[in-house]
Amino acid sequence: MKNVDALLFDVFGTIVDWRCGVAEFVSRKIGLVDPYEFADAWRREYQPAMAMVRSGAREYVPLDVLHRENLNKVLATFWVEMAEDERDDLNRAWEQMPPWAASCADLSRLKRQFIIAPCSNGSITMMTRLARYAQLPWDCVLGAGIAKAFKPEPRAYLESVGALGLPAHRVMMVPAHNSDLAAAQAQGLATAFVPRRTEYGFTQATDLEPTGDWDICAESLGELADQLEAMGPKHPLGQTQRDLH
Amino acid sequence: MKNVDALLFDVFGTIVDWRCGVAEFVSRKIGLVDPYEFADAWRREYQPAMAMVRSGAREYVPLDVLHRENLNKVLATFWVEMAEDERDDLNRAWEQMPPWAASCADLSRLKRQFIIAPCSNGSITMMTRLARYAQLPWDCVLGAGIAKAFKPEPRAYLESVGALGLPAHRVMMVPAHNSDLAAAQAQGLATAFVPRRTEYGFTQATDLEPTGDWDICAESLGELADQLEAMGPKHPLGQTQRDLH
Structure with missing residues (x-):
């Protein structure tokens, strides 16, 4: 990676x-x-x-x-x-949905270094209203809404990557679902798995562990930030006016 | 309006x-x-x-x-x-462009009551990077990038409105250019003119004053916020989790 x-x-x-x-x-x-x-x-x-x-x-x-x-x-x-x-x-x-604990704070932390955006099957309408409700600090809204195709169709990933003006390998997909990662990896994206083991309640039997060769596995978005920060300094693309001058 | x-x-x-x-x-x-x-x-x-x-x-x-x-x-x-x-x-x-004075603060103020998004001819790439650079707190990125059409083509406005899941009359276009307002109004959007009289330098001769029947004319985004706030209470769509509970 x-x-x-x-x-x-x-x-x-x-x-x-x-x-x-x-x-x-x-x-x-x-x-x-x-x-x-x-x-x-x-x-x-x-x-x-x-x-x-x-x-x-x-x-x-x-x-x-x-x-x-x-x-x-x-x-x-x-x-x-x-x-x-x-x-x-x-x-x-x-x-109108509750974010998993610390999602907002962890996304804000990740945003300091990286462009962050949803790549969801939800529409731009849903993503925008949900972001306001749950205070998710996205830089922009990508995914099915701009691609007019649902994951795991390649177009959902490729149009999102294209909208950022980046090659696929400089973009990392972060889901709690192995199938999403497999589809993203097939299109050349970097991959990070963050399990949410109670998404389907306490009897959940799927996506408890990584099932593929993902670039990062982290127990939380905070741990994802730790691992990414440990890899090296910020890239200029992730910097703001204040950082640059 | x-x-x-x-x-x-x-x-x-x-x-x-x-x-x-x-x-x-x-x-x-x-x-x-x-x-x-x-x-x-x-x-x-x-x-x-x-x-x-x-x-x-x-x-x-x-x-x-x-x-x-x-x-x-x-x-x-x-x-x-x-x-x-x-x-x-x-x-x-x-x-990497400087915002006009107070744009960031005024947009943050407007965001408390309204969904805010760019409807620019710029791409999603440009809008996302510019927002990070200039600290523009958009809820999402709309405009030519999602419509794949440039203003003043109707599609640039209509796809942006559609992506918000709203009827056109509940969305207001805010440019410094009368031609942009005329095109938005023709598609049923509400209109607000905010002149930027030195956009083309001190000898600028166009867009100094409103040339159409716009819903609002304001000297700045702060004055736009004043006028909108004077019209009545917040609409639930503009509310966050904190406001609702």
Whole structure:
């Protein structure tokens, strides 16, 4: 691994705790259902919905739209009746999620040395509102929203790297998911694995350990910062006006 | 004008002083030429280069590429010899520009109530690096980089508005240029004019006053904030986790 200038982060699961976030939002808005069961059911519809786009059976639509459609299915499963505008409101659960402990502080620390941006399957809308809610100090919003393609499609990574004006090897993908790392590595990006072992609750069985040859494995974003800082001095691209003069 | 949730800013001329920025950068790197004359000559190539893309004669390329091509022409005019990598370096002048006085503080103030983003003809690369350099606290980067179209093409505004998940009338365009406002207004955006009367130096003859029926005219971003705050309370979309709970 050479010096990197930018870090791209997966967001749902890696930066924010979507399961607790959705459960809390749902329990405030509905109350009648098991909120974790509801969150899991909603999330289970996520991959099949994106698969339709990835396969070309459907044109790209922002993830907000897929979540909203999936919500109709899940509400039907749970026998919940709800007006359309209330459903629109519930769909905003994905814009209001708690960050994992220390994410904001650790991202701010990483930002001092690196360009930082989300490379999520979430839309620009979701990423922007979520960043405001959770105080995530992104330099810009990349990922599916600018590529109009969902990870792990190569375009989602390559358009994000291209938008930074950098070669792929100077950009590091940072997710809690091995599959995301494998796809990023295949496109030439540097890789860092940060496990989130309770993303799916205390019985989680996947992504507990690295399953590939990743450049960095760190137990937290703080440890990632430690490891990156130990590698050498800042690169000029990561510097601000104050640093340069 | 109804309540707006987001403010889109023109950047070169409106937020940063490109002319002094380029002149200062050029004088550090070359030294032999009149730096303001050089800056003006470089900028004069900007509109004709984009016109080729707007007319469809050429596919969209990021503005970095156009500036780099234009630089070759300008260096030839000024009889300056320079290696390719030095030219690449000089092209980064557009990533390192001084903000107009108080821009950073005023943007931070506006960010407390509104989503703020650049809607510039600059690429995501330029906007991201410039934001780091000049400490511009954008929520996300919109504009030509995501639309793959240059203002005043409708798509540059409409894709930016769409990426925020908002109707056009809830988004306000804030440039120092009347032509930008006319194009934004034609697409249904709210409009605010903030003149920068020395963008082209002390003999500037254009954009000294509003020439259209804009929703707001303000002498500075601080005055824009005053006027917007006087219109009423914050909208939930502009609120952070701390505000909501």
